[in-house]
Amino acid sequence: MSETIEFQAEARQLLQLMIHSIYSDKDVFLRELISNASDALDKLRLESYRDKDLEVDTADLHIELVPDAGARTLTVRDNGIGMTRDEVVDLIGTIAKSGTAEMLAQLREAQDEKAEDLIGQFGIGFYSSFMVADRVEMVTRKAGAAEGVHWESTGEGTYTLETVADAPQGTAITLHLKPEDAEDSLHDYAQPETVRRIVKRYSDFITWPIRLLTGEEDADTEPVNSRKALWARPASEVTDEELTEFYRHVSHDWQEPLETLRLSGEGTFEYQGLLFLPAHAPMDLFMREARRGVQLYVKRVFVMDDCEALVPEYLRFVKGVVDAADLSLNVSREILQQDRQIQAIRKRLVRKVLQTITALQGDEPEKYRTFWSELGRAFKEGLITDPDNREAILTASSFASTHSPDEETTLRVYKERMPEGQDAIYYLTGSTRASIENSPHIEAFRAKGYEVLLLTDQVDEVWTDTVTEYDGTPLASIAKGDVDLGADDEKPEGFEGLLTWMGTELADDVKEVRLSSRLTTSPACLVGDPGDLSPMLEKMYRAMGQEPPVTKRILELNPQHALVAGLRDKQDAGDADPDVARLLYGMALLAEGGELKEPTTFVNTLAERLQKTL
Known part of the structure; x- marks a missing residue:
């Protein structure tokens, strides 16, 4: 009995894009089908090791290609x-796969080359068959x-399924090729030479x-691949083109890799x-469901596609193969996480990646800039999760700073x-570079000629609370604690009464009011004590549905500013206006990108004060 079933909606949309779009190199479909077949053989070999009762013949596992011009x-x-x-x-x-809707949108909008980049990224290699076939049977x-089971579709929204009693073990996919390709000798996929x-x-x-298969009999076959594992061949015998195609195979990325790394170990354990x-950056780099890890082989036998135990999460963009000599073929993911040899390989893999990234900084700065702009955000997660390599991660990282508007x-x-x-x-965190550069906190540091790192990624808000120094030099937020920028910045006297009065007026909002050494042109700013949550981090917690503990900040006043000096004189005369104190606090809150508790009250108070000046 034959059964007709509709494709899932997104699969149907994808099929239409495959059928009606034109790609600059349609040959990719065969690469994808061969990769799928290779995975199927890997899985059978592994399953035969795991299940000794599985009655399968693994003596001659292979892939067969049968072009039929007639x-x-x-x-x-x-x-x-x-x-x-x-x-x-x-x-x-x-x-x-997660992210399919986003991928479909990009595929619709992409030009030819970009469309090809997306083919392998969401497990859609099989669908590429419809680029060259108007009907596909499987x-x-x-085992x-x-x-x-027999599957068949023209890619028009439905497919048929029926049971087959005498089907051979494995999978056979037959493409009924589009007639127009017969006129193109380079893309006539029914010809053996193609x-x-x-x-x-x-x-x-x-x-x-x-x-x-080059003849009518099954015996008329010829081997067409060398079968040499690239990782086992000397580097001098492997071409750049072979490396690129191998990268595409393991990563499902249609572009060339940025950098290739080789590693090996001998002695106690070999790999x-x-x-x-x-x-x-992979499209799923920041998706929770994204798969990560490298392919794991044991003595050239495939064991696992995404071995997470070998790659920490902050290096989840690293792709490739590790072939170990002494692991059990029946090893599980849980056992791998505790395996001593795997942990040793992981340490060396991480060290090799960090050394390579650091070397790119000096040897190939363009490559490094590409790496950092695409993958730096994920890479910096290691500053939180990998304390053993924190110094090396910091060395391999780069940051925007006040030294240059263009270069990190x-x-x-x-x-x-x-x-x-x-x-x-010195560093300062914030939502954008512009907001940080215009922050009052940075004024005295700029005047002193001190460079300040401008950290705008969300992960920066977290790791800066964990990392306290680099190469023996402390890391200090210019928005936390008191600062000492030299003896020439001694604070003037005569403001004690103003500070006490404002501390009382703003007691619900701030823990202290004090004079500032970090302001030159702004009248006031808000700072935190070391260890306090930053305003951006508080926003991040709220965005995740968590209400952070209430933390009062410190209001610092610029004694050189006319507004502060005038308010002091008013307070000394017993004529200070509490509204001005609240306006000063509100201005400082807004200057750092904070949110007013009562914006309407602030605006009305400001309007009244402005009116009195007219």
């Missing part, structure tokens, strides 16, 4: 793990199952044998690794520029 078809088949009927519906009929049988060219270009590194830094600086270079007498690395 019938205008191309078949890609494997004898891997296969799928059940429910798995076909779940994996082919729907797109269960016959699949799960160990008695029956298979298929051979694509495999050599994109899939030569696949460790399973890929065989091309080899081939890792990549991407040139742009490293902490090493910042320290080299520190003038005599400066004993701390």
Whole structure:
């Protein structure tokens, strides 16, 4: 019995985009299908180790490509793990990846090259078949199952399913090719030479044998891939093109990698690794459900696709392969997290990545700037979660500063520029660079020629509360605590009465009123004690539905400002206006990007005071 089922709505939209869009290189479809077949073989090999009762033949696992010029078809088949009927519906009929709607929007708006970049990023490799086929058939049988299933669709919104009694183990996908491609010799996918060219270009590194049927008999086959694991070959024998295609295979990213890293270990435990830094941030970099980790092999046998135990979360953008020699093939994710060898490999992997990023700063600054602009926000999470490598992470990081409006600086270079007498690395956090540069807190530091780091990422609000120094030099927020910028900044006398009076008037809002050493042109600012939550961090907590504890700040006054001096004279004469005190507090709150408790009251009071000046 044949059953017709509708595609999930987003899958249907995606199919239409695939069918009706034009891509500059349609060859990508075969690379995706071969990658899926390779994964199926990996999974069968692993399952045969885990389940000794699974009756499957793993003696000749392979991928087979069958072009048929007469019938205008191309078949890609494997004898891997296969799928059940429910798995076909779940994996082919729907797109269960998070962020699909965003991806679809970008795919609609993208130009040709950008559209290609998105093909592999959301598990949609199978759908790329419809770029070259007007009908696709699939016959699949799960290893160990008695029956298979036949799937067929023209990509027009529905697909059919029916049970097949005598289906071979694995999956066979037959593409009924579009007639217009027959006129293009370069893209005639029913011709063996076209298929051979694509495999050599994109899939030569696949460790399973890929065989091309060149005659009517199954015996007329030829191997078309070298099957050499790139990570096991000497670097001098691997071309840049091979590395790029391998990166695309493991990352599902259509661009070239930013940097390639090799690592290996000998002695107590042996391993080899081939890792990549991407040139742009993955679309799911900050999604909670995003998968991370590198592929794990044991003696060239695939074990796990996303081995999180090998890669800390702040390096979740790192892709590649680690091949260990002594692990058990039946190892689980839970066991991996405690495995001594895995933990040792992880430490060396992290160290290698940090060393590579740091080296890019001096050797290839353009590459480094690309890395930092795309992945810096995620990378800085390590300052919170990886205290063992905190110094190295700080060294590999860079930050905007008052030194230059265009270029970021490293902490090493910042320290080299520190003038005599400066004993701390100063920073200020905020929502934007403009708001920080215009903050009253920065005035005296700018006047003194002290460079200030301008930290605008949300993660900066968190790590700066954890990290207290770099290379022996303290890190200090210019918005917290008292500051001592030199003996020439001694505070004048005669303001004691004003400070006491304002402290009483504003007791509900501030913990203290004092004179400031950090102001030159603004009349007032708000500062916190060391350890207090910053205003931005309080906003972040509220955005997450958590109400932070109420923290009163310190109001600092600029004794050189005419408004403060005039208010002192009024207070000394017994004629000070409480409204002016509240306006000063409100102005300081707004200057740092804070929110007034009663904005209407503030505006009305300000209007009344302005009216009296007319």
